[in-house]
Amino acid sequence: MAETAPPPQPVHDDVPPDTDAPPQSARPTWTRREPLWRHLVGERLRQLRHERGETLDRTARRAGISPQYLSEIERGVKEPSSEMIAAIAGALDITLVDLVSAVADRLVTVQGAWGQPTCRAAFALAA
Amino acid sequence: MAETAPPPQPVHDDVPPDTDAPPQSARPTWTRREPLWRHLVGERLRQLRHERGETLDRTARRAGISPQYLSEIERGVKEPSSEMIAAIAGALDITLVDLVSAVADRLVTVQGAWGQPTCRAAFALAA
């Protein structure tokens, strides 16, 4: 590491959740301030996988990665590359378009506790 | 690399754009099929930076990274970590919430050439 510019300090504290939490828990993988991208995308990938009734092992194989690694990605422990995100999305039969939109939707929902509407809410109003 | 599972093959071809293109060009940093996450987020970061009238050098310094590296991130050449994304978003005075939403909006806009409405359009309808 070069000595001129120190690496950017982590802007946020990653506080891992209780490991006692059941794996099916809806508890987010961050407990303080803003989550990082890897937390959000991981959470959403897990949610999508559960919605499809797929096991971690099965989805991982379909994506061409190890089950452990998919577990780590879903929990926001590891930083997936863009290709990995695409591969997992493919294994879940969702496009990157819909995945990022889904992540954004989740974001708005979480941050919108004080009333910010979601995309879906907007369409409902329009109808 | 372990010999058991080959790395997932790139799902998409990254074809770099013409280097003759002016840096202010609206030409996307992918020219085939679906873009990858790093292309989309990079594009959006550049767009946001231009909207704010900030130079690459200035934003990079604010984010605590090198200007060259920010250039690479914006062009989708390098894979930014979640912390990097957060740092750059902070330098642009935008939350990760709004950034991912902005990325998703861009996605819908691009993919919606055949008529899929955006969030903004939905709110306009509601009003």
Added chain:
DNA sequence: CCCGGCGTTCTGCTGAGAGCAGCGGGCGCC
């Protein structure tokens, strides 16, 4: 011509960490 500003590209470097494998553990269910 010169200069400065802005951004990109190239080369080269180092250390972090991605991604994996093996193993063990916990939990729920039968």
Added chain:
DNA sequence: GGCGCCCGCTGCTCTCAGCAGAACGCCGGG
């Protein structure tokens, strides 16, 4: 007990993130 599902730890290899230095291109102005 068994099984399935998932998580955590250790350890490994190799890629590449992130940087620095240098050069380049383009533009505008003197």
